[in-house]
Amino acid sequence: MAKPEPVNAHPHIPQSAVALPKVETHIEGLDTVLHGGLPAGRTTLIWGGPGCGKTILALECLYRSALAGEPSILVAFEEPVGKVRQNTLTLGWDLAPLEAAGKFLLIDGVPDPAGILSGDFNLHALLAIIGGQAQRLGTRRLALDAVDALTSLLPDPGRERAELSALHHWLRDQQLTTVLTMKIAQDSAFPARYAFLDYLVDCVIHLDQRSALQVSTRRLQVLKYRGSGFHRNEYPYIIAEDGLHLLPVSSVALVQRSLGETVSSGNGALDALLGGGYRRGTCLLIPGAPGTGKTTLASVVAQAAAARGERVLFLAFEESAETIVSSMLSPGIDLQPALQGDTLRFLTAMPEATGAEEHLFHVLRAMAAFSPQLLVVDALSSSLRMGSEQAAFDYDLRLLTACKERGITCLFTSQLVRGEPEAAVAGLGGANLASLVDTLVLLRFVERQGTLHRTLLVWKARGMAHSPACHEFRITDDGIEVLGVYDGDCSKLPGNASAPPHE
């Protein structure tokens, strides 16, 4: 049986009083939302419309259990067994060796379409089969996929309720950790016919697929979990080519690692302005209007990090990797050695191509595969083009917290439309995000007496004795050349309502 997992849903209640044995699903993010996993020896109901991934979720729970050595049984009431096997192969899961080793059993439960109904019936045969096979394999994990395909054949809803009730109690007596999936039509609320299940089962998970601003999103929500705390919100999930991935925000448990050692940005003069450089594990934001030099500055930092032997992941939304590498040659930044040495990797994406969840999934997966010390995103503001503003904010926050949790330094550029400097900080979706940014370097153009000047202002650099002054700089053949303090009045720049604050 699963070992008991302490659940601290109510910190003022002693842990021993609320401990409920749980079974991990091993599905990314889901165990966090469930505060450990599914209730052991109890029934969990997963309901949702067609195509939302109920069968995949149920299958994945079982598959991962089986991989961990726990014999598992799936009874498929709607999809033929051959199709189930085919689907798992597409996901890269090979059931055959598990079946051969007696760790996985697929039972065909599809009612005969040519079958004739004459009178009332019970599910005893099903229970006898499950009971017999479970005993033979030593199984404690079961999934009944689309069981309503069978129970809907019963003469009336009253009988269906009675049989499902009997099934539930039998499963509980057998101490089987069961996942039940039911097909519920997309646009109906949980129909009255099955509402009683809500009261019966111990855990209810709802999967939803909807369109928002022409982008399809999937959301998972735990509606009920008897005897346990759980994360109550809706969480986006994706069905990737290897299974289900849930993307919970962990902002409540945000791990604020202590500021790391100070390293060079790659430009000595800039380091001086920053108060020595930037600290590992922190977040740098470089907002600026187009053309102000954000990508150039980001590339300087990236190259310096790569030269130190750090792994750099460069997420580019605006240009292709080739364009960036070749255009950076002109200011004397050669990214090619780092690319060839695999200390620098590019991940390019078109923001409009998929939803924010999929983008996030891809970058998190690239981060997991590469374990970079530095993540550069050019430009983070592109997340606004992934869907709604809320989706953009979610994306930014999740990416930022993911970096903070792993101690990865992140450098985000942000495309600014002409506006107040405060908007640069607020532009990432509000005060929440602003407080997570440790260093902010604002790049602006200033026109004075017919000449365009580039300026750089360290708006904030947490924990560092940075220069509060606005400096002029140039982009030369040898990179960024920081000049003196801009002798114009920075506070009177167009769109600038107030002087920068000092930290």
Place this chain on the structure above:
Amino acid sequence: MGNVHAAPTSGERYVLWLFVAGDEVNSHQARENLARLCERCLDAPCEITIYDVFEAFQPALDNRVLVTPTLIRVSPPPRVTILGNLSDTAKVVAALRCGGGER
């Protein structure tokens, strides 16, 4: 949908398998209904085998029987499956006599 007349020819008989769950209500009714039906409505002898899922689950598994009672007409072919306590006698008889029936 072809209604092939598949009742047994002389010398042949119906081979029927009835899956039950002990002596619970529906299973009990099915046994009674089947006996009566065979005696009165079918014009050929019936060979009935009773499989109790409470005693062994393997026959049910082998024949994809998930509910009780389930009646399977094994012979004459093709195979016909009937779910339920057989209370709708007319339907059952029609299904058994023909090469497949309506739901």
